[in-house]
Each structure stands twice: as C-alpha cells, then as structure tokens.
Amino acid sequence: MLIIVTYDVSTETAAGRKRLRRVAKACERVGQRVQKSVFECTVNEMQFEQLERDLLAEIDANHDNLRFYRITEPVDLRVRQHGCFRSVDFDGPLLI
Numbered sequence: 001m002l003i004i005v006t007y008d009v010s011t012e013t014a015a016g017r018k019r020l021r022r023v024a025k026a027c028e029r030v031g032q033r034v035q036k037s038v039f040e041c042t043v044n045e046m047q048f049e050q051l052e053r054d055l056l057a058e059i060d061a062n063h064d065n066l067r068f069y070r071i072t073e074p075v076d077l078r079v080r081q082h083g084c085f086r087s088v089d090f091d092g093p094l095l096i
Contacts, residue, residue, distance in 0.1 A: 001042070001043060001044070001045070001048065001070060001071070002040065002041070002042055002070075002071040003031075003040075003041050003043060003048060003068055003069060003070050003071065004038065004039070004040055004041075004068070004069040004071060005027055005031065005038070005039045005041060005051070005055070005066075005067070005068055005069075006037060006038050006039075006066075006067045006069075007023050007027075007037050007055070007059070007064065007065065007066045007067070008037060008064060008065040009023055009037075009059065009063075009064045009065075010060070010063040010064055016060075016063065016064075019058055019059060019060065019064065022058045023055060023058050023059065023066075024037075026051065026054045026055055026058065027039040027041070027051075027055075030043060030047060030051055031043075048068075052068065
C-alpha cells in the first residue's frame with residue numbers, strides 16, 4: 001500500500017531539532033522524501049504499523065503533528081504530480 005507521511009515538528013528547542021532529525025531518519029528508512037516534511041512510502045500492513053509505532057515514540061504530542069494518509073488503489077488515479085520532481089518507480093525495472 002502507498003502511504004503519505006507528513007509531520008510538523010517544533011524546532012524551537014534543541015530537543016525539538018533532535019526529534020525532527022530522528023523523525024526524518026525513520027521516514028527515510030522506509031520511503032522517499034517528496035517535500036521537506038512529506039514522504040511517500042510503499043509498505044505492507046506490518047511495515048506501516050512499525051513505522052507508526054516508531055514515529056509516535058519520537059514525536060512530542062503536545063508540540064508536534066504527525067499525519068498518515070493511506071492512498072487506495074489504483075494509485076495512478078489518486079496521485080497527480082506536477083513540476084520537475086520525479087519519484088523513483090520501485091515497481092519498474094531497475095537500471096544500474
């Protein structure tokens with residue numbers, strides 16, 4: 001399944017900046033960054049639940065915001081892309 005993860009982590013303190021880095025690293029492990037605080041992740045149900053647990057353990061619910069969007073199939077009808085960013089097609093052939 002395709003999910004979109006968005007977050008807004010308060011960076012007013014050193015602890016907030018540290019949380020921001022940890023949240024970004026957790027998202028980078030399972031998806032690709034499409035904007036500064038937005039990631040696209042292709043995961044199965046178990047990977048999704050693990051990512052959610054990992055991110056919830058990092059954020060401060062009193063100061064930060066974390067959102068998950070499940071994109072239902074067919075994805076090509078749900079996601080429209082405009083501009084110069086080109087995402088990686090993990091389902092297509094890989095050229096090395």
